[in-house]
Amino acid sequence: MRYAKRLELFEKLKDNYAGYLTSTLWKLTGNSDLFAEAIQYAYLAIWINLEKLTGPQAGAYIYRIALSANSKVWRSRAGKDNRMPFTKPAASEPVDEETLNMVRNEIANLPEQQSMAVVMRYIDQNDYRTIAQKLNCAEDTARSHVSKAIAALREKLAYSNISES
Amino acid sequence: MNEEKLERILSKIGQTAVPPEAARIAELASRRFTATLNLPQPRFFSPLRLLAAAAVIAVAFVAGRWSIPSPSFNTATFTPAVSTRSPQLKNENSFWQQKAIAAMQPRPYAQSANFTNQLNAYKQYLKEKHYE
Numbered sequence: 566m567r568y569a570k571r572l573e574l575f576e577k578l579k580d581n582y583a584g585y586l587t588s589t590l591w592k593l594t595g596n597s598d599l600f601a602e603a604i605q606y607a608y609l610a611i612w613i614n615l616e617k618l619t620g621p622q623a624g625a626y627i628y629r630i631a632l633s634a635n636s637k638v639w640r641s642r643a644g645k646d647n648r649m650p651f652t653k654p655a656a657s658e659p660v661d662e663e664t665l666n667m668v669r670n671e672i673a674n675l676p677e678q679q680s681m682a683v684v685m686r687y688i689d690q691n692d693y694r695t696i697a698q699k700l701n702c703a704e705d706t707a708r709s710h711v712s713k714a715i716a717a718l719r720e721k722l723a724y725s726n727i728s729e730s
Numbered sequence: 731m732n733e734e735k736l737e738r739i740l741s742k743i744g745q746t747a748v749p750p751e752a753a754r755i756a757e758l759a760s761r762r763f764t765a766t767l768n769l770p771q772p773r774f775f776s777p778l779r780l781l782a783a784a785a786v787i788a789v790a791f792v793a794g795r796w797s798i799p800s801p802s803f804n805t806a807t808f809t810p811a812v813s814t815r816s817p818q819l820k821n822e823n824s825f826w827q828q829k830a831i832a833a834m835q836p837r838p839y840a841q842s843a844n845f846t847n848q849l850n851a852y853k854q855y856l857k858e859k860h861y862e
Contacts, residue, residue: 572767579760591752592743601755608763668739687740719736 571615578611578618582627592688593635593669595662599642606634625699632673632680639673671721675714682710683718 586607594600610630611618617626672680681700685691691699697707 575767576764579764583756583760587752587756588748591748592746595743595746597751597755600752601759604756604759605763608759612763612767664739665743668736668743683740687737688744690744715733715736719733722736 571612574615574619575612578615578623579608582611585627586631589631589684589688590635593631593672593684594638595665595669599638602641603634603638606637607631610634622701625701628681628685628699629677632677632684636673636680639670667722668718671718672714674721675717679710679714679717682707683714686711 586604590603590607591600594603607630610633611627614626614630617623672683675683678700682696685696685699686693693704693707693711696711697704700707700710702710
């Protein structure tokens with residue numbers, strides 16, 4: 566594909582998906598620094614995979630791009646033991662902001678299918694039929710991905726210092 | 731952490747309001763990325779490069795070996811190729827012929843030696859060996 570045509574296609578895709586990417590990445594990062602990095606990663610991934618984003622599976626690819634950008638930024642911030650150097654929330658912030666960040670970090674570390682499924686279910690509030698269509702699998706498989714993701718998140722967060730209250 | 735609480739947290743993440751700051755950051759990132767993409771891409775076969783390559787080839791052609799006049803044939807310095815093999819090899823005094831002639835010559839040892847001398851030499855040898 567010629568460069569000028571690629572550029573034109575990129576602009577079109579960016580206009581189409583900028584809103585979605587902004588919303589999803591902000592929810593998954595919850596932080597302007599991480600968000601700025603993640604959106605850059607996402608644009609770069611769109612530019613690299615431009616050909617794939619013209620097909621019928623474009624929506625699924627955008628999900629994948631958003632989640633891999635999110636995983637990259639969380640991984641880059643995590644320490645050697647894959648734990649974020651969380652700071653105590655300021656008095657003005659909601660009390661459980663740290664918990665939210667821990668959950669976001671663990672979502673970024675989930676396997677791709679589970680991560681996509683849990684984001685579609687809880688962040689984008691999609692029903693299982695829509696999730697199955699986007700993941701190109703059966704509805705039961707989508708349910709399985711979500712429940713596995715929840716189980717994995719519970720297991721991982723059990724070791725953290727999140728109180729049960 | 732129980733499942734309900736986790737689901738509540740996930741829902742809360744999902745309901746997080748996107749501030750106008752996020753849209754501004756996204757817009758800025760988008761503009762920067764597009765600006766980078768719009769930078770003039772260096773072409774491999776640009777006219778300037780082609781011109782430079784042609785100039786280099788032309789200079790090499792003029793200054794190189796093809797510009798030197800071909801050396802004239804000088805009979806004074808000409809030395810014909812000489813075979814390293816001696817022409818005498820094919821004559822009657824060739825190596826193998828000399829060998830054949832030498833083989834036909836009577837051998838001094840064969841004439842002087844007889845059985846008694848050989849036996850005496852052998853006895854002496856045995857004696858020397860015995861004392862060792």
